[in-house]
Amino acid sequence: MIRTAFSAILLASAAPVLAETHSIEPGEGAQERLQEALILAQPGDEIVLAAGRYELTDGLSLDVDGVTVRGAGMDGTVLDFTTQAGAGEGLLVTSDNVTLRDFAMENPKGDGIKSKGADHIVYHRIRVTWTRGPHPENGAYAIYPVESTGVLVDGVKVTGASDAGIYVGQSDQITVRNSIAEANVAGIEIENSRNALVEHNVATRNTGGILVFDLPDLPVMGGGNVIVRNNLVVANDTPNFAPPGNIVAGVRRGTGIMVMANEDVLIEDNILSGNPTAPVMVIAYVQPFEDERYNPLPRGVVVGENQFDGGGYDPQLEGGEMLKAAFGGALPPVMWDGLGSLYVTGDTPGWTLNLTEQGKGLGDAQPAPLSAPAPESEFDSSGIGAPAELEARLAR
Amino acid sequence: MAMPPAMPEPVNDEAVSGPGFPRLLSDYGFFNNLQAHDVGPGVYKYELNTPLYSDGAEKLRYIYTPFGTEPVADGEGLLEFPVGSALIKTFAFGEGDERRLIETRVLLHRADGWLALPYLWNEEQTDARLAIAGARIDLTTPRGEAISYRVPNKNQCKECHGLDGEVVPIGPKVRNLSADWFAEHFGEVPEGADQLPVWAHREQASAADAARAYLDVNCAHCHRPGAMASNSGLDLRWEQDDPKALGIMKRPVAAGRGAGELLFDIVPGDPEGSILLHRMLSNDPGVAMPELGKASVDVEGTEAVRRWIAGMEKGE
Numbered sequence: 271m272i273r274t275a276f277s278a279i280l281l282a283s284a285a286p287v288l289a290e291t292h293s294i295e296p297g298e299g300a301q302e303r304l305q306e307a308l309i310l311a312q313p314g315d316e317i318v319l320a321a322g323r324y325e326l327t328d329g330l331s332l333d334v335d336g337v338t339v340r341g342a343g344m345d346g347t348v349l350d351f352t353t354q355a356g357a358g359e360g361l362l363v364t365s366d367n368v369t370l371r372d373f374a375m376e377n378p379k380g381d382g383i384k385s386k387g388a389d390h391i392v393y394h395r396i397r398v399t400w401t402r403g404p405h406p407e408n409g410a411y412a413i414y415p416v417e418s419t420g421v422l423v424d425g426v427k428v429t430g431a432s433d434a435g436i437y438v439g440q441s442d443q444i445t446v447r448n449s450i451a452e453a454n455v456a457g458i459e460i461e462n463s464r465n466a467l468v469e470h471n472v473a474t475r476n477t478g479g480i481l482v483f484d485l486p487d488l489p490v491m492g493g494g495n496v497i498v499r500n501n502l503v504v505a506n507d508t509p510n511f512a513p514p515g516n517i518v519a520g521v522r523r524g525t526g527i528m529v530m531a532n533e534d535v536l537i538e539d540n541i542l543s544g545n546p547t548a549p550v551m552v553i554a555y556v557q558p559f560e561d562e563r564y565n566p567l568p569r570g571v572v573v574g575e576n577q578f579d580g581g582g583y584d585p586q587l588e589g590g591e592m593l594k595a596a597f598g599g600a601l602p603p604v605m606w607d608g609l610g611s612l613y614v615t616g617d618t619p620g621w622t623l624n625l626t627e628q629g630k631g632l633g634d635a636q637p638a639p640l641s642a643p644a645p646e647s648e649f650d651s652s653g654i655g656a657p658a659e660l661e662a663r664l665a666r
Numbered sequence: 667m668a669m670p671p672a673m674p675e676p677v678n679d680e681a682v683s684g685p686g687f688p689r690l691l692s693d694y695g696f697f698n699n700l701q702a703h704d705v706g707p708g709v710y711k712y713e714l715n716t717p718l719y720s721d722g723a724e725k726l727r728y729i730y731t732p733f734g735t736e737p738v739a740d741g742e743g744l745l746e747f748p749v750g751s752a753l754i755k756t757f758a759f760g761e762g763d764e765r766r767l768i769e770t771r772v773l774l775h776r777a778d779g780w781l782a783l784p785y786l787w788n789e790e791q792t793d794a795r796l797a798i799a800g801a802r803i804d805l806t807t808p809r810g811e812a813i814s815y816r817v818p819n820k821n822q823c824k825e826c827h828g829l830d831g832e833v834v835p836i837g838p839k840v841r842n843l844s845a846d847w848f849a850e851h852f853g854e855v856p857e858g859a860d861q862l863p864v865w866a867h868r869e870q871a872s873a874a875d876a877a878r879a880y881l882d883v884n885c886a887h888c889h890r891p892g893a894m895a896s897n898s899g900l901d902l903r904w905e906q907d908d909p910k911a912l913g914i915m916k917r918p919v920a921a922g923r924g925a926g927e928l929l930f931d932i933v934p935g936d937p938e939g940s941i942l943l944h945r946m947l948s949n950d951p952g953v954a955m956p957e958l959g960k961a962s963v964d965v966e967g968t969e970a971v972r973r974w975i976a977g978m979e980k981g982e
Contacts, residue, residue: 305819305821306799309798309820328800329951333824354951355951356816357957358951364825364828378952380951387831406923408923410924410952416897432922433922433923440897489897513924513926515921515941516925557917
């Protein structure tokens with residue numbers, strides 16, 4: 271006998287359906303109601319989160335392409351993870367063409383919003399806050415797109431991350447702009463990524479403002495084609511509160527814009543003030559490594575015209591006091607370790623450690639004023655930044 | 667005239683292969699008697715040599731393949747299942763009269779790929795209902811620890827079962843299934859079967875084999891290329907033999923505060939100095955590994971990993 275009657279929710283349908291809006295209110299059962307909406311949404315649907323505070327105990331996840339999650343503003347809709355009991359992040363996105371906008375997330379136990387392998391994602395006016403301020407037990411990353419092509423982060427605000435506020439890793443075609451990163455270890459970090467544009471952001475009270483890193487032993491390496499321009503990088507003077515195992519635990523308090531390894535990075539038209547170790551730092555990867563695919567040197571890094579208010583007036587560097595004295599009271603604004611290739615436009619003063627070997631520490635350092643050549647050609651900015659299609663989504 | 671014996675009802679193939687999400691576990695007809703898990707035709711019980719730890723839950727595992735088909739072994743990895751197959755896993759806690767079925771997870775092999783669905787057992791223990799958003803249940807583990815047990819939501823199923831964008835089974839790998847099981851059900855034992863040590867007898871295996879089997883089964887569905895934790899660069903599969911990929915003297919990438927005060931995933935000879943063990947020993951979300959399906963530390967598993975790391979030559 272074949273049973274033919276059974277109850278089922280018929281969902282899988284080949285016929286195109288009209289996009290729907292699913293409205294969620296805070297209150298009893300919000301966890302299940304919101305998660306169910308995220309699961310049952312169809313491509314093109316919008317999930318609207320009414321204003322209010324949502325008490326959530328578990329991480330949320332979205333795995334449907336083309337969904338928009340929209341709140342009533344980053345101060346109106348708050349997903350509160352203070353009592354989170356499980357999962358590694360507040361919200362995990364694993365589908366493409368997702369738009370997240372106009373809501374806040376507070377005190378996730380791990381990362382805030384992680385999107386992995388989620389191409390063409392937009393983060394717009396999202397706030398992620400660890401409300402107790404800098405603390406080593408805060409989550410690592412607030413906004414965390416990784417292994418994705420097409421990332422637009424616009425108008426977000428991140429505070430208190432124990433690693434990076436906005437962290438884009440192993441991705442391509444990225445724009446991070448109009449955002450505020452405050453009191454994180456790293457304000458904004460672009461890691462092992464290509465074609466990234468970082469502009470019109472405010473990075474303040476972090477340990478380091480904006481970092482562009484390339485690290486070994488990762489599936490995606492060879493970071494480069496990065497532009498960091500028109501950012502306000504001020505008063506990044508919070509003592510490093512990262513757990514010691516993290517790569518950013520080595521970032522010195524008072525670092526403005528830092529490039530480690532990478533190829534073809536342009537730093538121009540930024541305003542840098544109150545970054546007491548180094549307003550701009552360009553160095554090779556500092557650890558020994560075995561990965562043969564990896565190039566540890568910064569290559570083709572260009573420091574264009576930037577506005578500096580002072581240099582390294584309180585450097586967290588070995589022999590800092592002596593160095594300061596040698597340079598007349600403060601270190602010049604651009605610091606280079608002497609490895610790889612650096613170009614500097616105009617008369618921006620700098621200094622170099624004159625290292626000759628990567629991964630050997632500072633023992634052989636012979637600090638001296640920097641005389642870097644001017645760029646040989648105009649920086650090639652083609653293909654840098656998020657695809658225009660992501661931009662168009664902001665208007666909706 | 668004597669009545670012929672009642673024929674067991676066949677599995678409802680439409681529920682397995684058709685569209686939609688059946689609401690009740692009983693809709694599938696995998697069991698003649700659901701509560702007793704008395705299997706119907708085409709449903710085979712199986713066990714794994716080294717199982718996945720799930721807060722000490724007792725696990726009842728079954729394979730269903732449609733009439734006239736059977737799973738195919740191709741190498742030592744996952745068995746291949748024809749479309750229309752299902753994997754069924756029930757989680758239970760408590761002994762004897764106290765035993766309660768908590769949840770049953772099904773993996774359905776449909777024409778467009780595998781679908782993972784969680785079912786939550788009712789109070790009366792008569793059936794289990796689809797719980798697409800998951801649930802939390804207070805219970806006590808066999809070690810007497812009171813925990814908030816997490817039934818995963820449908821998306822969380824995919825976090826572990828996702829590989830290269832598809833949902834795939836994890837458990838029934840040829841190397842982790844016994845030769846006896848193959849012989850009993852299919853009449854022959856495929857090459858590569860029965861390699862992982864039987865967990866209950868792990869003291870007869872080398873420290874490395876016991877730990878590597880544990881990591882393969884408990885961690886490598888995420889920590890491998892193409893899976894959820896691929897970006898970490900850590901690859902804990904049984905077949906991986908590059909020490910750096912296995913975490914030996916490998917620096918963490920995106921561990922955040924999960925790394926604690928430590929610098930490397932595995933420091934040979936120094937289990938306490940190894941991030942891998944540190945995270946396995948934690949229950950704090952944001953630190954704890956695995957991120958899902960664990961509310962209590964696995965004493966046996968962490969001990970096996972500790973023994974392996976402790977026995978590694980320093981400076982290896």
